[in-house]
Amino acid sequence: MTGRAVQLRRTARFAADLYGGRARAVIDVHVRHNEFARLSAVGDGDPYPIYDRIRAAGPFVTTPSGHLASADHAICKEVLRGRRFGVEPEGAPRPEPAFDRSFLTRNPPDHTRLRRLVAPALSARRLADFTAMLESTVGRLLDDAAGAGTFDLMPALAEPLPVAVINRLLGIPADEGALLATYGETLGGAASGFRSLRHARDVMVAARALTRLFEDIIERRRAEPGDDLISVLLAAEGDGDAELRAVELVPLCRMLLIAGFETTVNLLGNAVNALLDHPEQWSALVADPALAGAAVKESLRFDPPVQRTGRVSFDDTEIAGQAIRRGQWVNVLIGGANRDPAVFRDPAVFDLARDDGYDHLAFSSGIHRCVGRPIAELEGTVALRMLAERMPELRRAGAARMRAMPMVRGPLSLPVTF
Ligand code: HEM
Incomplete structure (x- = not known):
């Protein structure tokens, strides 16, 4: 043929x-x-009543393809932390390179080895390096937006801020950073599946272009190392038993871009969206901008950007009376777990003052818990604090338009005025 x-x-x-x-x-x-199918088909609608029905139906529901799903907080946590659950079946063939999402989709020992290389650059100890940059970036973005009077918060603030952070982390100049963001958005948008053949083709084209761009940046950094994460990773690179294999570097950079970009964009969008829906909570933040950290935490619980993840069982096992077969997947419905009334009082109430919000699963749990959490929370906190200080009269200038779920939830557009 x-x-x-x-x-x-x-x-x-x-x-x-x-x-x-x-x-x-x-x-x-x-x-x-089938309630799980209903959730997958919710598009830009409200998924939360469906999570409630799934939880009310029992510890698990069965998906149309014979796998399982849970919106029960305790069960989600048990699965995420379970040593005998993983992100790929044991002994599975590796995915196609274009969709290789590095250690996010690897079990130990590869996961442990690769995560260890990246974690120090994103640790809470490194946050001081980012704070001044975040404050000046937010200040500049809000100055630009203020000139317009009425503006869309997503392109004005929520999208450029995480791009600036990833660029700084990877040491990428602004012009190439803008291109990276475009490709990252296309690839991140594919997390919920392909909409059409044309969409699939666009994703493949973006994946190839992104690979070429990273290869180019890596070559330059090899010749002239800096103090960025790519240079740190290159120092660990080698063949055979070295900590990082050469072929692992591009997927790792690509994963960092996708994991850190779309998620944080939607954290900022969802947080402002919720605050505008609850004017008394916005007023509380304006009266005391030090509540910005609490607003980030409550928004992550109330409306998390990553709505679900999945784990596959390595053994035949049982949880809460449900038999789980070796190789069966459990869909962990983060958005549903975060509204479990067994853990959160009045879970559908958005309340910055709640004292039971710390156990949300927006950053997952267990060995794959988000390694970017400190930086994401800092980005959100600086952005909300400065927004409340500079635009205390912020309000809607039109309806928000939400992206289609099921994986990632957040506004595509959020028109505001102040
Ligand atoms: C609000 C923003 C963010 C959210 C909601 C978020 C959410 C998540 C979630 C749910 C996971 C785990 C997925 C699973 O268990 O299967 C994860 C993993 C990860 N995140 Fe984030 N993330 C955010 C920001 C970031 C940022 C800013 C970075 C990096 C710059 C980042 C890098 C990563 C990486 C590398 C992993 C893989 C961890 C592993 O597999 O060990 N994330 N994130």
Whole structure:
């Protein structure tokens, strides 16, 4: 068979899977009334009533493909922390390089080895390095926005701030950083699956372009090391038993970009969205901007950017009376766990003063818990504090437009005035 024929056959199979999957999803929602399928089809709608129904149905519900899902906080935590659950089946073949998300999708020992290389650069101890940069970036972005009077918070603040942080972390100049952000957005947007053949093609093109861009930056940094994370990683690079294999470097950079960008954009968007929906909470923040940290924490609980993750069982086991087979996946519904009334009093109430919010799962738990948490929380805290100080009269200038779920939740557009 010629290369062209192979390509055509692959495209046809991919299209059949994509559109056949959609038809099956319609049946699962409307004929089988499967709550998990309903959640997956929620699009830009409100997922929280569905999580409540899933939790009310018992510790687990079954997905249309025979896997499991839970919105119960204790169960989600047990699965995330379970030593006999992982992010890939034991002995699984490696994913295609374009979608290799480095140690986020690796079990130990690879996970441990790679995470150890990155963690020090993102630790709470390094935050002082970022604070001044964050304050000056937020100040500049708010000055620009103030000139416009009415503006969209997403492109004005929520998107450029995490880009500036990732650029600083990886030591990337602003012009290339803007390109990285565009590719990162395209790839991050694919976390919830492909919308169409055209979307799949755009994602592949972005993945290849991003790889080339990182390869180029890495080559330059190899010749001229700096004090950035790529230079630190290059120092650990080698063949064979070295800490970092050469082929692992680009996927690692790509994962950092995707994991740190889209998530933080949506933290900022969801936090401001919730504050504008609850004017008394916004007023409390304006009266005391030191509440910005509490606002970040409550927003992460109330409306987390990453709504779900998954773990696969290495053994036949049982949790809360539910048999779980070796190789069966459990969908951990973070957005649902964060509204579990067994842990959070009046979970649907957005309240900066709550004292039971610390156990939210927005950053996951266990060995894959978010390594960027300190920097993400700092970004959110600086942004909300300065927004409350500089624009105390902030209010909506139109309806927010939300991105389609199921993986990542947040506004695409958030028009405001002040
Ligand atoms: C509000 C912003 C953020 C949220 C909500 C978030 C959320 C998460 C979640 C839920 C996971 C774990 C996924 C799982 O258990 O399967 C994770 C992992 C990770 N995050 Fe974040 N993240 C945020 C910001 C960041 C930032 C700023 C960075 C880096 C600059 C980052 C880097 C990572 C990395 C490297 C992992 C993989 C950890 C591992 O597998 O050991 N994240 N994040």
